[in-house]
Amino acid sequence: MIIKMLVRPLSICSIVILWGLAASSLMAKPTPAGSADTAVVATDTVHVLNMVCGSCDNTIKTKLRKVAGVQSVQADHETGTVIVEHNPSLTKDDIEKSISKIGYSTKTHPANKAAHEGLPSCCKKENQ
Ligand SMILES: [Cu+2]
Numbered sequence: 001m002i003i004k005m006l007v008r009p010l011s012i013c014s015i016v017i018l019w020g021l022a023a024s025s026l027m028a029k030p031t032p033a034g035s036a037d038t039a040v041v042a043t044d045t046v047h048v049l050n051m052v053c054g055s056c057d058n059t060i061k062t063k064l065r066k067v068a069g070v071q072s073v074q075a076d077h078e079t080g081t082v083i084v085e086h087n088p089s090l091t092k093d094d095i096e097k098s099i100s101k102i103g104y105s106t107k108t109h110p111a112n113k114a115a116h117e118g119l120p121s122c123c124k125k126e127n128q
Pocket residue numbers: 051052053054055056057122123124
């Protein structure tokens with residue numbers, strides 16, 4: 001008898017709580033289109049062979065950020081690395097191809113010559 005009286009108010013409470021949770025999760029459901037894309041992020045570190053100065057860093061950061069799917073770019077000519085956060089539909093190879101189109105070389109993708117010629121003079125280096 002005592003147990004029944006304890007259990008009953010509890011179960012009514014828990015039903016109300018569960019109903020509340022269900023209602024709030026339904027209300028939270030509508031999310032903006034594309035949010036699934038930006039929620040999951042992959043990170044790749046690419047070694048770039050011919051970055052020589054801060055302008056190289058800036059060129060790569062500015063141009064790589066415009067590539068669809070790229071979310072953030074860090075470039076450091078001193079270490080020769082470019083760290084890219086991107087959505088999982090992009091591969092590291094895609095990123096290396098984009099870097100070569102900007103005028104810089106990776107081990108597998110030599111720089112596009114015309115793009116390299118268009119770089120500021122301080123950034124042009126023979127060892128592509
Ligand atoms: Cu430079």
